[in-house]
Amino acid sequence: MSIMTNFFNVILIFCVCLNWCFTEGSAEKKESGKVDSYTFQVSSLFPSSSSCVLSSKASNTKSYLPVVHMHGACSHLSSNKDASLDHDEILRYDQARVESIRSKLSKNNADGVSMTKSTKLPAKSAITLGSGNYIVTVGIGTPKHNISLAFDTGSDLTWTQCKPCLGSCYSQKEPIFNPSSSSSYHNVSCSSPVCKNGTTCLGSNCVYGIVYGDNSFTRGFLAKERFTLTNSDVLDNVYFGCGEYNKGLFFRTAGILGLGRGKLSLPSQTATTYNNIFSYCLPSSTSNTGHLTFGSAGIVPKSVKFTPVNSFRSSPHYGIDIVGISVGDKKLEITPTSFSRNGAIIDSGTVITRLPTKVYAELRSVFKEKMSSYKATSGRGIFDTCYDFTGLNTMTIPKIAFSLGGGTVVELHIYNNFYDNLL
Numbered sequence: 001m002s003i004m005t006n007f008f009n010v011i012l013i014f015c016v017c018l019n020w021c022f023t024e025g026s027a028e029k030k031e032s033g034k035v036d037s038y039t040f041q042v043s044s045l046f047p048s049s050s051s052c053v054l055s056s057k058a059s060n061t062k063s064y065l066p067v068v069h070m071h072g073a074c075s076h077l078s079s080n081k082d083a084s085l086d087h088d089e090i091l092r093y094d095q096a097r098v099e100s101i102r103s104k105l106s107k108n109n110a111d112g113v114s115m116t117k118s119t120k121l122p123a124k125s126a127i128t129l130g131s132g133n134y135i136v137t138v139g140i141g142t143p144k145h146n147i148s149l150a151f152d153t154g155s156d157l158t159w160t161q162c163k164p165c166l167g168s169c170y171s172q173k174e175p176i177f178n179p180s181s182s183s184s185y186h187n188v189s190c191s192s193p194v195c196k197n198g199t200t201c202l203g204s205n206c207v208y209g210i211v212y213g214d215n216s217f218t219r220g221f222l223a224k225e226r227f228t229l230t231n232s233d234v235l236d237n238v239y240f241g242c243g244e245y246n247k248g249l250f251f252r253t254a255g256i257l258g259l260g261r262g263k264l265s266l267p268s269q270t271a272t273t274y275n276n277i278f279s280y281c282l283p284s285s286t287s288n289t290g291h292l293t294f295g296s297a298g299i300v301p302k303s304v305k306f307t308p309v310n311s312f313r314s315s316p317h318y319g320i321d322i323v324g325i326s327v328g329d330k331k332l333e334i335t336p337t338s339f340s341r342n343g344a345i346i347d348s349g350t351v352i353t354r355l356p357t358k359v360y361a362e363l364r365s366v367f368k369e370k371m372s373s374y375k376a377t378s379g380r381g382i383f384d385t386c387y388d389f390t391g392l393n394t395m396t397i398p399k400i401a402f403s404l405g406g407g408t409v410v411e412l413h414i415y416n417n418f419y420d421n422l423l
Helices: 087-106 357-370
Strands: 010-013 026-029 036-043 064-069 132-138 145-152 159-161 199-202 205-211 217-230 232-249 255-258 278-281 289-294 318-320 322-327 344-347 393-400 398-403 408-413
Touching: 064 217, 087 344, 217 322, 322 357, 357 393
Parallel strands: 010 344, 145 255, 159 232
Antiparallel strands: 026 036, 036 393, 064 132, 064 289, 132 145, 132 217, 159 255, 199 205, 205 217, 217 232, 278 289, 318 344, 322 398, 398 408
C-alpha cells in the first residue's frame, strides 16, 4: 500500500477524483475535541465487491446522468482486458495526461489553439485522455442513438465517431453514429461565426481537428444535432464534432463529453437552460455509480461545502485556491508563494493529486513522522512513501485536510490517502 504522492513543479493539479468524505472509521480526538487521526479496519482498503452497486444518492432533477468508472464493474465497456489493467499502466497514462496539461498551459497561446502544418486540417490542442476517466451515456440524433462518452472538465468540444469513417475509426463498444440516419443532423456552414479558432473549411462545411497529448486525434465535421440526456430532457441544435477520422486510445468510448469553460462546451451551450450550472458526484469505487447533473440539484445537503471557482488563464480548466494543508495537528508552512500564482486545477481525468515540490516534501515528512510506528517498505514509481500492513487488523493514520478559498476545509477520505495493492 502506498500513500498517493507525487509532485508537479510548474502547476498544481488537484484531482476531483478525490472522494472528499468520511464514512467509516473512528475518530481519535484530543482533549480539545479536534479530530487529528482516524482508526479503521485494514480490510476496508481493499475492494469488497466485483458487482455494480447503484448510487442511493442520485439527484432528483430530470437532467441527471449516471456516472460510471470506465474500467469498473458498472461499465458496459469493461472487459477482461480492463480487469487486468495494471497499476503501472494506470500511472503511465496519468503521467502522460499531467505532462500534456503542463505542455498546453506553458504555451501561453492567447486563444488556446495550436495550428498544425503537417495536415490540411488545423488542430486544436487538447490533453491526453488518461485511464482514470468516467463515462456517461447520452442519446444523439433522431431517432435516438445511445453513445458512451468520457466526460472531461479539461475539454470543450463534445465529439463522437461518425460514419462513414473516411480516414479510420478506432474500435468502440457501441455501433458508430450514422448522421445520414438522423433527421435532426446538420453540418455547420463555413460562414457560421462558430466556424473559427481551430477549424477550416471543406467545400461549404466547417471542419474541426483535435490532437491530444499522446498523439491521438479526431477530425471531422463541426455539426449541430439533438442530444437526449433523459427521456424528458432533450437539447436541440447542440454543436459537436462528428469525427470521421479518429485514431488513438479512447478505451472503446464513442468520444468525449466536453465540460470545460469554452464557448463550445456543453455547459456553455446550455447556459440559458441550466444557468451554466453542472455538478457531479464521482463513484466512491469502481463498483459504484455516481451522477452528473445539469442545472440546480435542488435542495443542497448541509454536508456540501463550497469554494470559489476561478478561471485558469485561457485554458478550459476550472481553478481553485489552496491556502493551507494540515497533517494531523500539524499545519504545513504554506505561504502565498508556496503555490504557483496560477492556482490549482480541478481535473476529472487525473488520478493522482500533484503538489509543488516543497509542499509535497513537507507533507511527506510530517506524514512519515506520524506513521513511524508502522513498517515502511520500498516504493514503486512515483509512490515513495509506502507501508506494509501485513498481519494488522486495524491502523491509525493522521487526518489530512486541505483549506480552500472562501474558508472551506476539506478532510480527505482514507481511500484518498492510500493506493492499495501495489505489490
